[in-house]
Amino acid sequence: MAAVTKLCKADDNNEKCHNEATAMCHHCSRDLCLDHIIKHAQLLDANNHAILKDYFSILTDLSSKIESLLISTDILNDPFVKIKQWGIEAHHQIDEIIEKKCQEIEMKIEDYRQIFNAIRTEQLDKITRYKQKIADLFRETQIANKAISNLERSIKHIQNDLNIFNEHKIEVTSNRPLIHSINIRMHVDNWKPSNCCSSSSSSTSSSVSSIIHQLEFRLKYVRLSGIVTCHYILVEVNGTIGDLIDKFIAIQEKTLMIKQKRDSFLAVEANQYRVRQRFQNDIQLKSIFNKIDQLILYETPFELNINNLQQYCLILCRFQNGLPWDIQFGLPILLQVPRFQCRGRNVIDALNKTLKTCFPLLIDDKNNIHYEVKIVSNDHQMNEATLLDLWADKIIDDYLLMADNETLIVNLINNNEILLNDQTTRLARLDGTLKTTEKRRKSRK
Ligand SMILES: [Zn+2]
Ligand SMILES: [Zn+2]
Secondary structure (H helix, E strand, O other), X not given: OOOOOOEOOOEEOOEEOOOEOOEEOOOOOOEEOHHHHHHHHHHHHHHHHHHHHHHHHHHHHHHHHHHOOOOOHXXXXXXXXXXXXXXXXXXXXXXXXXXXXXXXXXXXXXXXHHHHHHHHHHHHHHHHHHHHHHHHHHHOOOOOHHHHHHHHHHHHHHHHHOOHHHHOOOOOOOOOXXXXXXXXXXXXXXXXXXOOOOOOOOOOOOOHHHHOOEEEXXXXXXXXXXOEEEEEEEEEOXXXXXXXXXXXXXXXXXXXXXXXXXXXXXXXXXXXXXXXXXXXXXXXXXXXXXXXXXXXXXXXXOOOOHHHHHHEEEEEEEEOOOXXXXXXXXXXXXXXXXXXXXXXXXXXXXXXHHHHHHOOOOOOOHHHEEEEEEEEOOOOEOOOOEEHHHHOOOEOHHHHOOOOOOEEEEEEEEHHHOOHHHHHHOOOOOOOOOOHXXXXXXXXX
């Protein structure tokens, strides 16, 4: 079979080439003759060279820009300016307080002067009276012993009363902690430290611990009452989650006089929608610094020791839909249920208790609320939700072995919205997989 002859597709200034095409250019998919393919290749080469030259000069520009970068005055000067400014304002405020308190002291002194004078006048009156008494006694022919002893007692009284002035004082006490507090904080949240130093060829790349000595963590603390507070905790760079909790406890103790134990806290990474991971106390802080979503510290309903953890387990759950006024909780909440022989009823009770705590006035008729639950985790999402009432009397121990990154998603459903019969047909395990035995059992029905 004879080869089909193709003509060269090149046209120089609208002048068509009549040579036979010898090859196709992979760049523009045109058939070209030998002459033109060489010319075309030279042209492309020249273009590429020009582009590379451009890139080279862009990189040169960037490198001189980066080399000439200096630490900004925002960092070098502003903190000093700010702290001096703060100092001036704080001094000013303190001066104002001193002035006000001096006026108070003067008023107190004025009040005291009245009291002091009253006491003094009273004592002087007594002395005048006793002197008069003595003058009277001088004139009498017989002086009764009783009169002498009465006088002696009265004089003793006056002598003793002189001491009461020593016990008077106007006290100046300062409250702790001082009203004025100031913190220095470094924000490098967009810096992701490279932790692969050994594989990196650059000698200047550094790990977190060789650069900074302390890590600052922003954490949210969730009380059992549902109250959430935000805290900044400074910890040694080689510290652990446990150290961070200890630091938090120390601060709480200093400011609120509350003594807590490390075992009464659960640290997790979470966002509004779910828990990403639970942290053991021995997790190195530098391995999570600036890498996690939000650090949440939960106050736990029991101490997390082996004994308690054999009896109870903690589930993190998120209310999704159906809360009054369509409220969305800011964070997942903690539920406590029995570890063994746990029934659906126990989870329902724990959910009721939580809602009662958070909405004491709105959630009164517990029988009217039903819970639809499903579990989500990092890697899988369970699509089928299960009505918890169907599991009320069933032992659900198997489903409580939730992984550290799993969250129980809860929807509230009103009484009139549910049809129990429909639910049974789409009954699924809490962990999302439908057991084959269950399927078989159903098909036999
Ligand atoms: Zn081409
Ligand atoms: Zn040609």
